[in-house]
Amino acid sequence: MALFTDTLGDVNGVSRFIRTMASYAHRRGACLQVLTSTNIPCPSEPNLHNFPVRFASTMPGYNHLEVALPPRALFRRALRELSPHVVHVSTPGPVGVCGARLARRMRIPLVGTYHTDFPAFVDDLLTDHVLTRVCRETMRRFYAPFARVLTRSASYMPRVEALGIGPSRIEALTPGCDHASFDRRFADASVWAAHGIGPDEIKIISCGRVSVEKNLPMLARAWHDADRTLRARGTPARLIVVGDGPYLTDMRRELDGTRTTFLGYRFGRELAALYASADLLVFPSLTDTLGQVVLEAQCSALPAIVSDVGGPKEIIVPDRSGLVVPGSAPGRWAQAIVSLATDAPRRAAMRDAAYLRSRGTDFEHSFRHFWRIHEQVRRAAPAPRGAASPHDIPA
Numbered sequence: 001m002a003l004f005t006d007t008l009g010d011v012n013g014v015s016r017f018i019r020t021m022a023s024y025a026h027r028r029g030a031c032l033q034v035l036t037s038t039n040i041p042c043p044s045e046p047n048l049h050n051f052p053v054r055f056a057s058t059m060p061g062y063n064h065l066e067v068a069l070p071p072r073a074l075f076r077r078a079l080r081e082l083s084p085h086v087v088h089v090s091t092p093g094p095v096g097v098c099g100a101r102l103a104r105r106m107r108i109p110l111v112g113t114y115h116t117d118f119p120a121f122v123d124d125l126l127t128d129h130v131l132t133r134v135c136r137e138t139m140r141r142f143y144a145p146f147a148r149v150l151t152r153s154a155s156y157m158p159r160v161e162a163l164g165i166g167p168s169r170i171e172a173l174t175p176g177c178d179h180a181s182f183d184r185r186f187a188d189a190s191v192w193a194a195h196g197i198g199p200d201e202i203k204i205i206s207c208g209r210v211s212v213e214k215n216l217p218m219l220a221r222a223w224h225d226a227d228r229t230l231r232a233r234g235t236p237a238r239l240i241v242v243g244d245g246p247y248l249t250d251m252r253r254e255l256d257g258t259r260t261t262f263l264g265y266r267f268g269r270e271l272a273a274l275y276a277s278a279d280l281l282v283f284p285s286l287t288d289t290l291g292q293v294v295l296e297a298q299c300s301a302l303p304a305i306v307s308d309v310g311g312p313k314e315i316i317v318p319d320r321s322g323l324v325v326p327g328s329a330p331g332r333w334a335q336a337i338v339s340l341a342t343d344a345p346r347r348a349a350m351r352d353a354a355y356l357r358s359r360g361t362d363f364e365h366s367f368r369h370f371w372r373i374h375e376q377v378r379r380a381a382p383a384p385r386g387a388a389s390p391h392d393i394p395a
Contacts, residue, residue: 001032001374002084004075004099006068006091008048009040011244011265012209013292014115018090020178022047024367033082037070037095051075070095076102085378086111092118092142104145109381111374112143113150113173114160117310120287121213140164147377150370152290153311171373175290175315176366177299177358184301184355186269187276195240195261202230202237202341203278205302207271207293208285210245215284215307215327217247220254222284222333227258229338237341239282242266242274275300279347280340283312286327291315298322299358303350305336321354 003022007015018034025032026047036042037051055069079087079102087103089096089112096112103110118139123132140163143149149165151157154172161167189199197203208214223239230237239260241251252262266274275281281297281304291312294304298321306312307327316322323340325332340347 001030001086001088002079002082002099003032003034003088003090004096005034005036005089006038006093006095008034008036008050009038009042011267013288013290014090017115017292019043019045019048020363021367021370024363025371028367030371033084035075035078035095035099037075038068039066049078051078068094070098072098072102075099079103079106079108084108085381086374088112088374089146090115092139097142100142100145109377110146111148111150111377112146113152114143114156115152115289117156117159117287117289136163147381148373150373153314155311155314156289173373174366174369175295175361176363177292177295177361178363179299179358181268182272182275182296182299184276184351186272186300188273189277191270191273191277195263197238197240197261198236200236201259202235202280203240204237204280204282204337204341205240205242205274205278205297206282207242207275207297208283210241210243210248210251212247213285213287214245214247215286216251217254218327218330219282219284219333220251221330222337223255223258223260225331225334226337226341227260229334230341231259233338233342235342240274240278242271272296272300275302278302280305280337281322282333282337283307284327284333285312286310288312295358295361298354299361301351301355301358303340303347303354305333305340317353317357321350321357 005018022032022034034048037053039053039056042048042050051071051074053068054071056066058066075098087099087108087110089100119132119136122135143165149160149170150173151160157170157172160170241262244264275297281302283291283294283306286307286309288310294306294312294315297304304316304322305325308324309327313324318324323336325336
């Protein structure tokens with residue numbers, strides 16, 4: 001399998017998913033080769049290939065992200081050499097578009113994942129319904145030729161079907177988390193001291209890209225109310241924002257005067273320790289197709305409050321491992337935060353429920369499902385008489 005992606009070295013759930021999938025494949029001897037083209041440093045692994053960028057510019061509204069024009073000729077040569085049975089496209093950016101076009105030209109079956117709800121992003125960021133319709137039509141045209149389109153949660157299957165993709169071509173991928181990287185055993189109370197956070201404070205984490213489409217302006221309003229109520233009750237509590245993004249400056253300003261700490265990006269074992277040592281995760285996004293952060297938190301025995309829209313609500317067991325709250329109701333979010341922040345026994349019970357539920361989400365299950373889908377597409381692919389193999393395509 002050759003997998004094309006526009007994101008590999010970036011800090012986001014999609015790139016982390018792809019890197020973990022590639023690592024699992026390599027360790028198991030499965031032939032999965034990942035192709036990208038970016039100026040962002042990528043991990044050095046035998047099956048990760050970063051090709052030189054022809055041209056790159058920053059993404060509008062996201063100066064820390066780039067849009068890169070890939071080297072089509074080098075990609076074509078790589079496909080000839082790999083001669084894959086299936087091409088997987090993880091992103092609809094320039095790299096993904098290039099990979100999809102080459103696969104169609106070489107008559108290689110196409111599979112893709114609808115990782116990101118771009119129409120919802122455009123609607124939230126630009127509030128322009130015309131551009132949202134244009135984006136939705138672009139997504140429809142992009143995914144139309146795919147033999148199978150995977151979603152990260154069942155909630156997004158109807159949205160993909162609304163793009164004109166037949167339901168028989170849509171499948172929700174089994175969610176998975178790398179238990180070797182995220183687990184309650186990584187709890188370390190001393191991790192907070194370096195950030196000036198007291199041991200007695202209730203630690204409420206928000207983790208992910210700090211941007212408007214993650215519904216963080218709503219969370220900021222909710223935390224204002226929750227912080228005021230918790231202060232009145234004498235409850236020491238702190239919102240801890242992990243991540244970076246275009247809304248960071250505004251969020252700092254809006255939460256000035258509240259008990260909030262901004263940590264920026266955190267990685268690896270430190271991130272695992274933050275999850276496992278915190279008391280509560282708040283993840284208000286309305287646009288996440290899964291919410292890998294929520295899955296990682298639950299694997300770390302961390303209760304979560306999530307919105308009622310999108311994939312994250314499928315990860316938790318409502319009222320057992322977390323709470324599902326309407327994403328457009330800051331008052332309800334404030335009440336939910338206060339309710340859990342002031343109820344240690346309930347949080348402890350949710351910790352245990354989250355951890356037990358997460359035992360069935362080892363990434364091995366996700367990898368096996370991912371691989372099995374591509375095997376099915378490979379077996380079902382027609383072999384038209386006279387069709388050229390990748391090696392036979394002229395330059």
